[in-house]
Amino acid sequence: MHLGAKVGKVLFLGMLCGALCAQAAESLIEEQLEEIGRIPHREIISVQRNYTKKAWRHELSPFTFGGIPFGTIRRTLIGGTGYALHWNDWFATEANFLYTKNFFTSFTEDINGPDEDNPVNTPPIQPLVQNLVFVLSAGASFTPWHGKVATFSRHTLYLEPVFSLGAGIAKTDSNTYFTFYPGIGLRVFFREWVSLKLEVRDYIYQEVSGTPGSEVTSLTNNYSVAVSLSFWLPKMPR
Amino acid sequence: MKILLTFTLVLTLGWTSSVYSAKKAAGRNNNLEAGKNAFTSGNLERAINLLDKAIRGTKNQHQKSLAYYYHGLALFELGHFYSSYLSFKMALSNPNPAFRKLYGKAIKNAALITDNLNIVDRLGKDLEKFPDSLINAEVADKVNYAKGVYRFTQRDLTGAKGHLKAVHPQSDFYSKAMFYLGVLATQEKDYKEAQYYFKKVVELTTGKKELRDREDLAKLNLARSVYSAGDMEASVERFARFTSSSKYWQTVLLEASWPLMRLNDTTVSLGNLHTLTSPFYREDLVGEAFILRSIILFALCKYEEMRYTLTQFFEIYDPVLAAMEKEQNRLSGSEAYFNAFTNRENLNGSFLRYLDRDTGVQKSKQILGLIETEYVDLAKYNQSKTIGMMRKSIRELEGYSKNKLGKEIQGLHELKLKELVQQREQANYLKVEIITGEKELIEKSKGLPPQRITDVETNVFEGYQYWPFRGEYWEDELGTYVYTTESSCIN
Numbered sequence: 001m002h003l004g005a006k007v008g009k010v011l012f013l014g015m016l017c018g019a020l021c022a023q024a025a026e027s028l029i030e031e032q033l034e035e036i037g038r039i040p041h042r043e044i045i046s047v048q049r050n051y052t053k054k055a056w057r058h059e060l061s062p063f064t065f066g067g068i069p070f071g072t073i074r075r076t077l078i079g080g081t082g083y084a085l086h087w088n089d090w091f092a093t094e095a096n097f098l099y100t101k102n103f104f105t106s107f108t109e110d111i112n113g114p115d116e117d118n119p120v121n122t123p124p125i126q127p128l129v130q131n132l133v134f135v136l137s138a139g140a141s142f143t144p145w146h147g148k149v150a151t152f153s154r155h156t157l158y159l160e161p162v163f164s165l166g167a168g169i170a171k172t173d174s175n176t177y178f179t180f181y182p183g184i185g186l187r188v189f190f191r192e193w194v195s196l197k198l199e200v201r202d203y204i205y206q207e208v209s210g211t212p213g214s215e216v217t218s219l220t221n222n223y224s225v226a227v228s229l230s231f232w233l234p235k236m237p238r
Numbered sequence: 239m240k241i242l243l244t245f246t247l248v249l250t251l252g253w254t255s256s257v258y259s260a261k262k263a264a265g266r267n268n269n270l271e272a273g274k275n276a277f278t279s280g281n282l283e284r285a286i287n288l289l290d291k292a293i294r295g296t297k298n299q300h301q302k303s304l305a306y307y308y309h310g311l312a313l314f315e316l317g318h319f320y321s322s323y324l325s326f327k328m329a330l331s332n333p334n335p336a337f338r339k340l341y342g343k344a345i346k347n348a349a350l351i352t353d354n355l356n357i358v359d360r361l362g363k364d365l366e367k368f369p370d371s372l373i374n375a376e377v378a379d380k381v382n383y384a385k386g387v388y389r390f391t392q393r394d395l396t397g398a399k400g401h402l403k404a405v406h407p408q409s410d411f412y413s414k415a416m417f418y419l420g421v422l423a424t425q426e427k428d429y430k431e432a433q434y435y436f437k438k439v440v441e442l443t444t445g446k447k448e449l450r451d452r453e454d455l456a457k458l459n460l461a462r463s464v465y466s467a468g469d470m471e472a473s474v475e476r477f478a479r480f481t482s483s484s485k486y487w488q489t490v491l492l493e494a495s496w497p498l499m500r501l502n503d504t505t506v507s508l509g510n511l512h513t514l515t516s517p518f519y520r521e522d523l524v525g526e527a528f529i530l531r532s533i534i535l536f537a538l539c540k541y542e543e544m545r546y547t548l549t550q551f552f553e554i555y556d557p558v559l560a561a562m563e564k565e566q567n568r569l570s571g572s573e574a575y576f577n578a579f580t581n582r583e584n585l586n587g588s589f590l591r592y593l594d595r596d597t598g599v600q601k602s603k604q605i606l607g608l609i610e611t612e613y614v615d616l617a618k619y620n621q622s623k624t625i626g627m628m629r630k631s632i633r634e635l636e637g638y639s640k641n642k643l644g645k646e647i648q649g650l651h652e653l654k655l656k657e658l659v660q661q662r663e664q665a666n667y668l669k670v671e672i673i674t675g676e677k678e679l680i681e682k683s684k685g686l687p688p689q690r691i692t693d694v695e696t697n698v699f700e701g702y703q704y705w706p707f708r709g710e711y712w713e714d715e716l717g718t719y720v721y722t723t724e725s726s727c728i729n
Contacts, residue, residue, distance in 0.1 A: 050702060
């Protein structure tokens with residue numbers, strides 16, 4: 001299945017139609033013969049090696065970089081590693097480990113900054129945020145389709161959408177939570193043995209905050225965006 | 239008293255003269271030794287100057303040959319390959335049985351250099367005059383190879399075969415000798431023998447990265463020989479061994495289509511031709527692909543598409559044909575063709591692209607570049623008689639090579655023009671055939687509705703996948719197209 005829009009298709013078909021139509025108008029015979037022997041382009045196919053063949057291959061992702069960039073108060077950088085075993089071309093089981101580094105956004109500084117309307121110094125606000133330390137998770141991923149895109153018919157990239165679902169533990173600086181995640185991403189193959197995956201995941205857990213006896217639970221969404229470089233073993237036979 | 243004085247004077251003069259001569263000889267010897275030392279210590283430019291003095295200053299043939307030999311080595315180390323060959327060649331002059339060992343070394347080096355510069359026939363010519371009795375067994379292969387190539391260029395096929403067959407299988411030149419023998423067998427239309435030699439070359443070169451070009455060329459010639467011998471299936475199988483990374487990929491796609499057509503395998507042959515007639519090769523002088531495609535489509539009664547293919551042919555190649563005819567009238571002689579090629583002027587883009595793909599032309603161009611650089615580089619040494627002669631010789635070679643390359647380009651231009659004219663005639667003939675075919679089709683259909691081609695179910699092997707062609711060519715799909723078509727003819 002071609003995923004990308006094929007540049008020039010309309011133009012080509014237009015030219016083809018133009019040429020054929022002009023010839024067809026030449027005579028009645030030509031007109032009658034127009035349908036005879038025409039080969040629609042669907043009868044021409046390109047048979048290629050499947051670059052995205054994955055059955056019983058190991059996907060090693062030693063480098064994952066990204067972040068959880070959408071927090072108002074907190075921004076988190078993530079780095080990690082992963083492994084996936086592909087059972088067939090569309091299903092894989094995977095395990096991931098992510099380690100984090102947290103930063104506060106300028107939001108806290110802004111609200112604690114000098115206030116001209118209220119010159120009396122108020123104590124600075126210290127947001128009570130539980131920083132994510134690491135996430136260890138396992139799950140499954142699905143790649144129902146694959147396709148390719150090209151720029152001006154050259155520079156072809158083989159790609160496929162990836163959907164993932166899994167669960168694991170998320171350790172914050174004060175608690176450990178059970179977490180689960182849905183994810184969606186795009187995998188690009190440069191060679192049959194190397195690929196890059198861009199994925200958005202939401203690590204969801206019930207966060208418990210407040211003082212003992214008056215705990216408050218809230219559903220926390222950690223939307224992560226990460227890029228992973230993966231190597232595939234074994235190599236496909238030539 | 240007077241007699242005594244005269245005698246003393248004569249004696250003194252004689253003694254002085256002999257001392258002077260001895261000193262001079264010692265100086266010459268010193269130059270040779272100093273040159274050798276400079277060479278071994280890596281001071282190559284000094285070595286060249288000293289050895290040059292040694293060459294000019296001695297009449298002792300052994301010393302002269304030795305000086306030339308080291309001179310050649312130093313020049314080689316500095317990348318002055320042709321000059322280095324000239325020095326080794328000079329080391330072979332005035333053959334003397336006492337210097338056999340030195341000759342062996344000089345021949346070995348000269349063979350390697352000339353082979354890389356594509357002028358091994360020159361060495362072969364020189365060695366024809368060299369006494370066989372002075373050639374060491376270790377270099378006999380190189381001598382036979384050089385002589386074989388020389389005879390080959392002189393069209394002495396028997397002589398060439400004799401020498402080339404004498405090259406030992408352990409020799410570095412064995413695969414090349416086998417290749418020449420394959421070409422000779424092809425010239426004699428002995429395709430079985432040609433297959434034997436090309437197979438040998440493929441065996442010897444397979445898996446060796448540095449010999450990939452030779453391997454591919456041998457594979458191509460093997461497939462051609464098998465085709466010429468009439469074994470269509472085997473030839474298809476041979477052509478199928480090429481990958482798109484090969485330099486000869488285009489040629490293979492086109493040439494493989496002939497045996498495929500003869501085997502009635504229109505699926506793959508039309509697929510190959512679909513690649514060649516794509517816009518990617520619009521300027522690659524592949525008119526034959528359009529004609530062949532039309533012929534196959536004619537056999538399948540696909541007149542509409544045949545007409546489209548021929549229209550494309552006329553659109554693309556009529557301007558090229560006109561340009562080439564003009565060029566032929568405008569350019570006179572090999573020099574004009576050479577200049578047009580190097581300046582990339584006065585030759586149409588399609589033909590220039592064709593030349594850029596031609597490995598022989600490209601190699602000659604590369605060698606010419608090396609020779610020109612060498613001429614300039616030699617200017618930095620003492621302009622002695624030896625260096626002067628070398629520069630003069632380089633100029634001569636440059637002129638010869640330019641002329642040879644110009645002639646080659648002119649020949650290719652004539653050939654391609656002739657092919658285009660023939661292709662155009664065939665295209666016109668096929669155009670007429672379309673009308674005849676269409677008439678026949680109407681008569682045979684007897685008012686029945688025209689045969690419609692429906693979608694064909696397509697399965698591919700495990701590990702492969704297929705993409706439909708919807709009118710746009712993708713670069714990564716080139717060479718992988720197949721036609722899942724059926725004949726539209728009415729029996």
